[in-house]
Amino acid sequence: MSPPPLPPLAERMRPTSLDGIVGQEHLFGAGTPLRRALDNARLRSMILWGPPGTGKTTLARALVAHVGYRLEALSAVLDGVKELKALLDRPPGLLDDPRPLALFVDEIHRWNKAQQDALLPHVESGRVVLIGATTENPAFHLIAALRSRAEVIALRALDTDALRHLLELALVDPAGLAGAWTAEPGLVDAIIRVSDGDARRALGVLERLADRTDGASTDQVLRLDTLASLGVSILHDRDGDAHYDVVSAFIKSMRGSDPDAAIYWMARLLAGGEDPMFVARRMVIFASEDIGNADPRALGVAVDVMEGVSKIGMPEARILLAQACTFLATAPKSNASYSAVNAALAEVAASGALPVPLHLRNAPTGLHKAQGNAAGYRYPHDYPDHIVDAVYLPELLAGRRFYEPADVANEKVIRERMAWWDKRLGRAR
Numbered sequence: 001m002s003p004p005p006l007p008p009l010a011e012r013m014r015p016t017s018l019d020g021i022v023g024q025e026h027l028f029g030a031g032t033p034l035r036r037a038l039d040n041a042r043l044r045s046m047i048l049w050g051p052p053g054t055g056k057t058t059l060a061r062a063l064v065a066h067v068g069y070r071l072e073a074l075s076a077v078l079d080g081v082k083e084l085k086a087l088l089d090r091p092p093g094l095l096d097d098p099r100p101l102a103l104f105v106d107e108i109h110r111w112n113k114a115q116q117d118a119l120l121p122h123v124e125s126g127r128v129v130l131i132g133a134t135t136e137n138p139a140f141h142l143i144a145a146l147r148s149r150a151e152v153i154a155l156r157a158l159d160t161d162a163l164r165h166l167l168e169l170a171l172v173d174p175a176g177l178a179g180a181w182t183a184e185p186g187l188v189d190a191i192i193r194v195s196d197g198d199a200r201r202a203l204g205v206l207e208r209l210a211d212r213t214d215g216a217s218t219d220q221v222l223r224l225d226t227l228a229s230l231g232v233s234i235l236h237d238r239d240g241d242a243h244y245d246v247v248s249a250f251i252k253s254m255r256g257s258d259p260d261a262a263i264y265w266m267a268r269l270l271a272g273g274e275d276p277m278f279v280a281r282r283m284v285i286f287a288s289e290d291i292g293n294a295d296p297r298a299l300g301v302a303v304d305v306m307e308g309v310s311k312i313g314m315p316e317a318r319i320l321l322a323q324a325c326t327f328l329a330t331a332p333k334s335n336a337s338y339s340a341v342n343a344a345l346a347e348v349a350a351s352g353a354l355p356v357p358l359h360l361r362n363a364p365t366g367l368h369k370a371q372g373n374a375a376g377y378r379y380p381h382d383y384p385d386h387i388v389d390a391v392y393l394p395e396l397l398a399g400r401r402f403y404e405p406a407d408v409a410n411e412k413v414i415r416e417r418m419a420w421w422d423k424r425l426g427r428a429r
Contacts, residue, residue, distance in 0.1 A: 009207040010200045012175045013166070018062045021055060022199065023162040024155055028059070034153075043067040043102065045123055045130040047138050047147070050155025053198025056133035059155075060104045069129065070099040076110040081118045088122055101128045108132035109141035116143045123149050157197025164188055166199055167206055181210050184223045191227065205230065246272075251282065255290050259329035266325050276317045280306035283324050294334035294409040301327050332409030340403035347397065354394035389425040 006012065015021055018028055018038070028035050037044075043063060048056040064071040072087055087103075105111070105119070123130045123146065130150055134141065138152050158166070167188050170176035187209075195202035208230055209222045246268050253261035269279055280302070287302040305324040309317040363374035378388045391398050405415040421427075 008204065009170060009176060009210075010203040013170050013173065013203055014058050014061075016062065016065065018066050021059060021062060022166050023055060023158040024059065026156070027153060038063065038066050041067045043069060043100075043129050045150040047108070047130075047132040047134060047142065047150050047152045048155060049134050049136075049138055049152055051157045051197060052135055053195075053200040053202070054155040054157060055199060056155065057104075057106060060102075060131045060133060063131065064102045064104070068099060069102040070097050071102050071104060073104040073106065076105055076107040076115075080111070081115055084115075084118055088128070102131060103128045104131045104133070106133045107135075109134040109136040109138070113143055116146050120145055120149070158199050158202075159197070160192055163192045163195060163197070163199065163202050167191060167202055170203055170206060177206075177210055181213060181220045181222050184221055187222055187224055187227065190224055194227075243274075247282065250279075251286060254283075254286055254325065254329045255333065257329055257333065259326045262325050262329040263322060266321060270314070270318055270321070276309050276314055276321060277306070279321055280309045280324070283321075283328055286328055289338045290333055290335055291328065291331045292334045292337040292411070293414055294332040294336075294406060294411045296410060298328055298331050332411075334406035334408060334411045336403060336405050336411060343402045347400070347402070351394075351396065354396055357391065357394065359390070360392065385424065387421055387425065389427070 018035070021028060026032070028038075048059055050056060060073075061071065074083055074087065103122075108116075111119075119130065120143070122128045130146075132142075132150065138147055167183075171181065171183060172179045191202055191205050191209075194205065205227070206222075209226055212226050212229070213220060213222055246265055250262060250265035250269065253265055266279060270276065284299070284302040284306055287298040291298040302324050305320045308320045312320065358372045358375055359377040361368070361373040363369045369375075378390060380386050380388045393400060405411040405418065407415055
């Protein structure tokens, strides 16, 4: 009979005490305020918020063990109000364990408002100490009442030193690979690079390498070329906070006129499996929002690239996207037209539907003309320089300016033209 399969390496290497936790020393290290409270057996409700593989589940178990509470666990993916009620509605006499109850809810952001509301009274009364774990921003995914009763603890992705320590320990620890394999120089650093601060991912890659190497050679060395054969790609959550952080960095790098940073963040999106059309659409928006009339060609480039990407697809689409990215990053910048429409929309919301001046109204019939529609309208092309001194805004907004061209590139020319019009017509600006 075959022996039962071993738990995954990440599970075998999971520490059981706070002192064994790798990373998060800024929160739980000796002497920190949170650690002092825990050392005094004081545990309050908290939400552990951080990227995957930062040790949220491990921390929850270690925290509860450290203060000597009783731990019960639910998964928001598998469990709901029914399971919560079954857990908390048991008569106290059925429980021999007198210790305070700590309830760990994994992926708590997946519970809807009704499910979170069902938990709230128990947290509010102090019957349970809640430890929630989430990869998503609690401000967006947890109800305000629950957030107000639980401290949000922001965990960091594990840094290079923490991951290196963890991987080197896993190679020799009896619970890990127990020294059965050695790592080729540079392999640990390579695993760290593709792990993106995720301890579980790093240990998973190491375990897969050991599986591929077991019995394949006499020296039992884990090699870089085997890592390449695993086809490991970088992490990229297309729906979570990490996704929007990379997108934000991409847009802000283009806005900051840094083509090197912009192309890097775009490469991160593509390498993580992002839809190239999403990237292209973001650049079309950027071309108008952040460049606008400073270089009107930008919008044409972005739209052409989006059209090309839709017809070509990856991997060749990366070439088109790179052209648009570098063009937009190095183009002159102006958000004047973007600001203008926002200001105009704000004015519409504030002042409502102001009447159209009579001289601007349509006059398709004699009745309309008899009502004064289009009376006094002057056709600009009949006048010198194709301009005429007229008021085109509603009377209450006469003289109001929404569009202020930037003093840069093509918009500088527009600005000078508008200033010349004002001078020519004797208008104050």
